[in-house]
Amino acid sequence: MTTEAPHSPVTRANFDEVMVPNYAPGSFIPVRGKGSRVWDQAGKEYVDLAGGIAVSSVGHAHPEVVHARTEQGGKIWHVANVLANEPAIMLAQKLCELTFAERVFFANSGAEANEAALKLARRYACDHFPKDDSPAGKLQSDKNEIISFIDSFHGRTLFTVTVGGQPKYSQGFGPALQGITHLPFNDLEAVRKQMSARTCAVIVEPVQGESGVLPATAEFLKGLRELCNEHHALLIFDEVQSGAGRTGPLYAYMNSGVTPDILTSAKGLGGGFPIGAMLTTEKIAKTFAVGVHGSTYGGNALGCAVALSVINILATPSTRANIAARTDQLRAGIRALNDKYALFTDIRASGLWFGCELIPKWHGRAKEFVKVAEKHGLMILVAGTNVIRLAPSLLITAEDIELGLKRFDAVFAEVLAAEAAAIPAAVVVA
Numbered sequence: 202m203t204t205e206a207p208h209s210p211v212t213r214a215n216f217d218e219v220m221v222p223n224y225a226p227g228s229f230i231p232v233r234g235k236g237s238r239v240w241d242q243a244g245k246e247y248v249d250l251a252g253g254i255a256v257s258s259v260g261h262a263h264p265e266v267v268h269a270r271t272e273q274g275g276k277i278w279h280v281a282n283v284l285a286n287e288p289a290i291m292l293a294q295k296l297c298e299l300t301f302a303e304r305v306f307f308a309n310s311g312a313e314a315n316e317a318a319l320k321l322a323r324r325y326a327c328d329h330f331p332k333d334d335s336p337a338g339k340l341q342s343d344k345n346e347i348i349s350f351i352d353s354f355h356g357r358t359l360f361t362v363t364v365g366g367q368p369k370y371s372q373g374f375g376p377a378l379q380g381i382t383h384l385p386f387n388d389l390e391a392v393r394k395q396m397s398a399r400t401c402a403v404i405v406e407p408v409q410g411e412s413g414v415l416p417a418t419a420e421f422l423k424g425l426r427e428l429c430n431e432h433h434a435l436l437i438f439d440e441v442q443s444g445a446g447r448t449g450p451l452y453a454y455m456n457s458g459v460t461p462d463i464l465t466s467a468k469g470l471g472g473g474f475p476i477g478a479m480l481t482t483e484k485i486a487k488t489f490a491v492g493v494h495g496s497t498y499g500g501n502a503l504g505c506a507v508a509l510s511v512i513n514i515l516a517t518p519s520t521r522a523n524i525a526a527r528t529d530q531l532r533a534g535i536r537a538l539n540d541k542y543a544l545f546t547d548i549r550a551s552g553l554w555f556g557c558e559l560i561p562k563w564h565g566r567a568k569e570f571v572k573v574a575e576k577h578g579l580m581i582l583v584a585g586t587n588v589i590r591l592a593p594s595l596l597i598t599a600e601d602i603e604l605g606l607k608r609f610d611a612v613f614a615e616v617l618a619a620e621a622a623a624i625p626a627a628v629v630v631a
């Protein structure tokens with residue numbers, strides 16, 4: 202597995218000396234990647250089934266993406282939004298061509314794309330349902346309620362943690378924004394009871410990612426669409442994690458039979474380059490008139506050139522075929538491992554995106570598998586504390602999946618052997 206040992210200017214220990222301690226990264230530092238393989242400072246090789254949390258959609262150092270970055274990098278990186286730039290226009294054209302969208306706003310991350318979507322929804326209500334006809338009333342609306350779902354995740358800005366349905370991310374940052382209602386996911390009756398003329402938007406992940414790769418049912422999404430139509434509320438699909446091909450189609454909405462009013466995309470859209478996008482219709486976009494919202498870096502020429510090359514790869518039939526074939530292969534392999542080790546109660550797959558729910562005995566301990574995986578040259582993720590999550594490159598090869606599964610086998614064997622060794626013999630005999 203070890204191929205080289207280049208000189209390392211810094212160590213993992215240096216991280217703890219200089220970084221704000223809000224992350225607890227693994228024990229190795231990756232320095233190079235190619236496709237779905239990664240090498241650390243010591244030259245040790247890893248199979249990457251984590252994909253940088255569903256970001257490395259076309260793998261590491263894809264030649265076309267490297268070429269796009271190098272080419273644009275040698276031309277012009279940034280002009281800010283006081284000027285237009287060619288890559289941003291071309292990427293927006295591409296997104297409009299491939300989706301329901303007629304207008305695009307670029308941001309730098311998923312949270313910022315959602316922040317834009319949520320602000321747009323409230324401002325749209327002011328435009329179309331103002332409090333009164335006075336100039337001040339036109340910038341206020343009683344239609345300001347945002348409905349979101351328990352366990353949802355929409356980012357880490359103050360607005361998006363407040364809208365997200367995981368209180369641990371918003372606690373301690375009060376006073377919180379008002380007018381946000383959290384309801385149970387996939388419970389259409391709860392939404393029906395809550396929704397009113399006061400509701401300006403419903404925001405939903407078509408597949409909840411951070412809470413364990415949990416799909417919304419088709420009836421739920423269809424019902425949300427109908428309720429939003431009935432109450433003149435905007436339907437926002439947060440496809441930051443489910444988008445850019447992760448579930449199979451370019452965006453998950455395409456297989457749901459439901460078209461949102463606003464869709465947010467990030468993560469896999471840039472394949473590792475920070476970019477976010479908010480997609481919407483011409484009518485809704487009008488609310489963001491000149492000066493109403495903005496971002497210095499949003500629509501940056503370099504980022505848009507990279508994202509355009511990523512989207513061009515993602516939109517090919519061969520990528521889609523690979524997603525389907527590798528999903529089947531990975532699903533079959535994990536099921537076979539589960540037959541051997543009986544660690545999961547549920548193996549959920551939405552395209553190349555897996556949530557493997559640990560049996561109750563292992564609840565709270567998903568992270569332990571990540572640590573042992575590192576030792577065996579395997580990069581995996583968790584979602585919460587009970588689910589092992591996988592989100593590899595959508596171009597991952599059959600060979601890399603095979604090797605990943607082989608290493609998974611070794612990980613499960615080691616974790617279970619360590620557990621057995623930790624149990625006193627008396628208990629085992631009893």
Ligand SMILES: Cc1ncc(COP(=O)(O)O)c(C=O)c1O
Pocket residue numbers: 310311312313315354355356357406410411439440441442443467468
């Ligand atoms: C569904 C969803 N929305 C928003 C975000 C936030 O994206 P970012 O971390 O790029 O701000 C994430 C990140 O995990 C996500 O999964």
